[in-house]
Amino acid sequence: MEPISAPSRERLLDALRFDANGLIAAIAQQHDTGEVLMLAWMDRAAVEESLATGRAVYYSRSRKALWRKGETSGQTQRLIDLRMDCDGDAVLLLVDQAGVACHTGRRSCFSWALRDGELTSIAPVLADPKALYGQ
Template identity: 55%
Template sequence: MSFDPATLTFDAAGLIPAIAQDAENGDVLMMAWMNAEAVARTLETGRVTYWSRSRQQFWIKGETSGHVQELVEMRVDCDRDCLLLAIRQTGPACHTNRRSCFYTAIRDGVEVVTMAPEAG
């Protein structure tokens, strides 16, 4: 059975959340949005492509930063309203120059930064 992005459940803006996870160690690296065309482009090229809500344009991860995401596998959740992208990440995934966007933990009601920016 071939995959059709139209079978996904997009929100009112035509978007679906996509969680990027390191294919080797399972670390959750970031979350961003895709529309049907971004899903199709990602599957076609193997380069993860998101939809930038602020710029209203496609955003190929690493196109300007060099911090490329190469798709290993795309998974669809049971409700078909969220994607999990197993990826190979080159460089940091976060715009703050950290490996993951999820670098702040809430511990006993206090925010704790758990990872420093990568040198560069």
């Protein structure tokens, strides 16, 4: 995705309906496979920076700061497209994920499901979280 011009970014930002905390739900999806990678939150600055740079930027509610995906782990998301839902209260980021998306070292955060009545991991750990985040 080419960086979006400032006037175009403003048009999209003005159409979004951020919640009372100034946030909007953001779903990241692998652009070529349709795999849902994660759900995160964005504030106005995160949406604007993502559109301006072509890299996924989120808002960390725990750190109360912008979270530039992959800044410390190297597991980046190149933004292919950013889409708004019909109500303007959620966005879909079509991305090209480098490495894993989940902090558990799995490709997707959606890697748990009920199997035989038990909550079970349905995806392997592909990267050691300690190596990614220095924990």
